Amino acid sequence: GYVASDSKNDPAKNTESFLAQVIIMNHPGQISNGYAPVLDCHTAHIACKFETIQKKIDRRTAKVMEENPKFIKSGDSAIVKLVPQKKMVVEPFQQYAPLGRFAVRDMKQTVAVGVIKEVTKEEIQGKTTKSAAKKK
Template sequence: WWNGPCLVEALDELKAPEQPVDKPLRIPIQDVYNIKGVGCVPVGRVETGVLRPGDKVVIMPPGKEAEVKSIESHHEPLQEAKPGDNIGFNLRGVSKAEIRRGDVVGKPDNPPTVVKEFIAKIVVIKHPTAITAGYTQVFHIHSAQLACQITELIEKLDPKTGAVLEKNPKFLKNGDAATVKIVPTQPLCAEEYSKFPQLGRFAIRDMGQTVAAGMVIKVTPKE
């Protein structure tokens, strides 16, 4: 009744996805420690690119430049950190007080984007009433958690096809999909989903529940 491979054979045939090592470096910071005798040690997951000891890096939004002294993963020293690696890395030239969770590490020649505003597609999952322009709530995007405001409802979309149903809708309710304009209340690093999926998706949380989820389709960099 079944002519295909058995489960174990099917699993063996699965190919691992290619790691985005050719993309610019992006490491959202999960936490920052100050270790006695070592110095400033941020921890985070490498999302794209490659990090090596001796590399010059820049941390955005604060714009602090530093040098990587060493890299560790699970107490083992690394000579190269690739996408998917959870690492701690010792930085020279920056202190714990100058960087924080939600900042993003990149290379000076292609720094992470600090956004002034961005256009996103969202789907309303569970909201007690309706979302209107001016709605401000906590956005969870990569390791950052900060308040952002939906300043404009641009289009209401068909959740299945993506077709435009209505221009400039007055409100959004549960199950609605839409294109909206969003402005962060504090400096925020975000990237377009088409270029960096890991830094271009977000959830909107309110009262301990996920109200909506979305992805960034266009960013306006902060000058």
């Protein structure tokens, strides 16, 4: 998905990984570390790996119920570290709501929904264009 941004104040950067609160709605089995479904965020449809399920939390109070659970299943809510398998731009929900919510799709159905809490971005490599350098 394409993302336009302010190149001087807050440029869009590729995402290395992100922490998200995920609610599992409709999955027939258990989801564990390494699960890699398609994530639909804004106009992007990219496979993302559930690298680590950090905490199982209560959906209503956000209170931690279990640290480092082995798996999560339908009805559970969790804080998960996700790693995109291709280049992708996302932002925390608090800062840019449209870029901070997503749906997880697998087996031709929506398996989970979530909001992004924090993002680890790639450092930009390359040269600054002449026009961008003039405006600094």
